Amino acid sequence: MDNQAAIELLYKMADDDLIIGHRNSEWTGVGPILEEDISFSSMAQDKIGHSWGLYKILHQLGESEPDLVAFTRNAEQFHNCQMVEFPIGEYDFSLIRHFLFDYADYHRFEMLENSSLTGLAQLARKIKGEIKYHILHARTWMKNLGNSTDEAKERLQRSLDTLYPMALGIFEKSPYEDQLISDGVFGGEEALQTRWLDSIMEVLRLTDLNHTLDSAASPLIGGRMGKHTDHLQPLLDEMSEVVRTDPTAEW
Numbered sequence: 155m156d157n158q159a160a161i162e163l164l165y166k167m168a169d170d171d172l173i174i175g176h177r178n179s180e181w182t183g184v185g186p187i188l189e190e191d192i193s194f195s196s197m198a199q200d201k202i203g204h205s206w207g208l209y210k211i212l213h214q215l216g217e218s219e220p221d222l223v224a225f226t227r228n229a230e231q232f233h234n235c236q237m238v239e240f241p242i243g244e245y246d247f248s249l250i251r252h253f254l255f256d257y258a259d260y261h262r263f264e265m266l267e268n269s270s271l272t273g274l275a276q277l278a279r280k281i282k283g284e285i286k287y288h289i290l291h292a293r294t295w296m297k298n299l300g301n302s303t304d305e306a307k308e309r310l311q312r313s314l315d316t317l318y319p320m321a322l323g324i325f326e327k328s329p330y331e332d333q334l335i336s337d338g339v340f341g342g343e344e345a346l347q348t349r350w351l352d353s354i355m356e357v358l359r360l361t362d363l364n365h366t367l368d369s370a371a372s373p374l375i376g377g378r379m380g381k382h383t384d385h386l387q388p389l390l391d392e393m394s395e396v397v398r399t400d401p402t403a404e405w
Contacts, residue, residue: 157215159330160271160339162233166378167262168208169234170324172224175201176393177269180242191289194248197256200284207277214273225394229380229387236377237320239386246309247317249299253292254321254354260285261349270338272344293357295380300361311363322347322373 178198209220217223238255242248263285265269266278325343334340351367358365376382 159328159337160274161212161215161217161332162330163334164208164274166214166233166235166328168212168223169232170204170205170238170255170260171201171208172205173232173234173250173389174238175205176201176389177238177240177242178248178252179249194252197252197288197291200288204281204284207281210311211271211273211277221397225397227390229382229390230384231380232382232390233378234382235323235326235381236374236381236383236385237317237323239377239383239389240320241385243313244309246299246306246313249292249295250310250313250317251321252288253296253357254317255291255324256285256288257353257357258321258324258346258350260289261345261353264349265341265346268338269340274339282402284285289353296357297360300363310361315364315368318367319371320374322371323351323375323377326373326375326378327379345353354405 178194178201181194182198205224206220209217209223211221212223218226221362237251240251260282263278263282264330265284266274269275269278296310300310301307325347327343328334330344335342355365355367
């Protein structure tokens with residue numbers, strides 16, 4: 155097995171979880187209701203924990219220690235999809251992003267339960283159980299708000315229309331795609347996207363939202379190759395502010 159293929163996969167997964175974890179943590183103290191303040195904070199903590207577990211596997215494959223990888227790289231060195239780096243916006247934006255991302259995340263780890271990379275398979279089984287609660291949360295609020303007031307449905311629909319092309323960027327293919335599949339490390343982005351689309355359509359059909367998604371939408375891609383929006387570097391600067399005060403310290 156070529157480690158480089160697995161390393162590329164692990165980086166994009168870990169970076170996705172780290173960045174959306176920090177974005178979701180921005181709801182702490184400002185959630186629309188106390189329950190959601192706590193929920194987004196808890197899910198954010200989970201996501202950052204998942205990224206740490208993935209960075210640990212990367213370290214075992216020869217990459218730098220997790221803290222160095224997380225807090226000392228610049229934006230062009232990150233492999234997250236662009237969708238996760240956008241500011242949290244209003245609650246409808248964050249809810250739709252959470253809904254679209256977490257269903258993809260759940261199915262990715264579901265597929266990785268049988269990965270030939272043993273450490274990743276073991277971690278996937280643990281993480282999948284935690285993300286199960288994330289998608290339950292997303293599903294519940296999508297159903298509640300997607301069948302409520304005209305204003306709520308209009309806001310959700312607008313965010314869904316905005317975020318769907320961004321979400322397609324989650325499935326930007328790796329240059330090692332064929333190798334990952336043939337080596338049994340991961341079943342591939344195309345298979346993942348199919349599972350994801352089936353799941354989100356199932357939820358959307360339970361709402362009054364328009365579930366005829368734009369089949370001609372152009373995916374927002376480039377993040378996997380280090381091309382990012384202007385939002386990422388300021389977030390990384392904020393994330394690493396404490397570390398940069400003394401990079402040699404043991405925190």
